[in-house]
Amino acid sequence: MKRFYSLLGVIYLVSTSFYTSSDSKNLSKENKTVSRVETVIKEKSISLENEVSSTEKLYNSIPFASDQILNFSIFAKALLGFENLKKAGKLSEDAHILTVCDFSLSSNKKRMWVFDLKDKKVLFNSLVAHGKNTGDEFAENFSNTESSLQSSLGFYVTDVTYNGDNGYSLKLLGMDKGYNDAALQRAVVMHGADYVSEEFAATHKRIGRSWGCPAVPRALAEPIINTIKGRNCLFIYYPDSKYLTSSQWLKV
Incomplete structure (x- = not known):
């Protein structure tokens, strides 16, 4: 009986180990996908910010008359x-x-x-x-x-x-x-x-x-x-x- 329970214990450890490893791989893939999406969003956001700031920079560099500002x-x-x-x-x-x-x-x-x-x-x-x-x-x-x-x-x-x-x-x-x-x-x-x-x-x-x-x-x-x-x-x-x-x- 001792041997039987020992065998069950080994089987449980092996199956648990397999499940964790598989789950970890899936999670790793999801994290990589999320990371790629976040990177794309960040790059587009930075690009848009640069475009806006370059327009603002140009606008702010133009010496408008104080009472005639577009x-x-x-x-x-x-x-x-x-x-x-x-x-x-x-x-x-x-x-x-x-x-x-x-x-x-x-x-x-x-x-x-x-x-x-x-x-x-x-x-x-x-x-x-x-x-x-x-x-x-x-x-x-x-x-x-x-x-x-x-x-x-x-x-x-x-x-x-x-x-x-x-x-x-x-x-x-x-x-x-x-x-x-x-x-x-x-x-x-x-x-x-x-x-x-x-x-x-x-x-x-x-x-x-x-x-x-x-x-x-x-x-x-x-x-x-x-x-x-x-x-x-x-x-x-x-x-x-x-x-x-x-x-x-x-x-x-």
């Missing part, structure tokens, strides 16, 4: 679109000029910024008009339709210059399908206008409005256009959730 979230969106357009080959290889219009602001404010991303500075901060049917002092309605007399949201690539009815002008190529890709046939261009001035705003309580063009002060038209022409990026922003979630250029 909101960081808008700058970040504009920069993301600029980089995506550049990756897609839509901008010139050495493009470093980024123009942003914040149409959430009053038209009486200098709501257009032209940035030199290489030298990290604001080249121009100017008044800019929206379309007659887009709103009065504030922009509210946008369209991509011919004869709507409304502004169009989104990213544009600046094209060539010409002299037309509004003087020295710049053609704009809309990059957002359904939002501004009809800009060329609508003749939505950048040009100078006498009604885009502080004097006009003082008299009429708002600057004048265009037929959909981002018109700028007459005196600044030529220098601004000559700075941003030739496959650079222009972003007209408005907090339209449908546009912001659907634009291919705002995908991370």
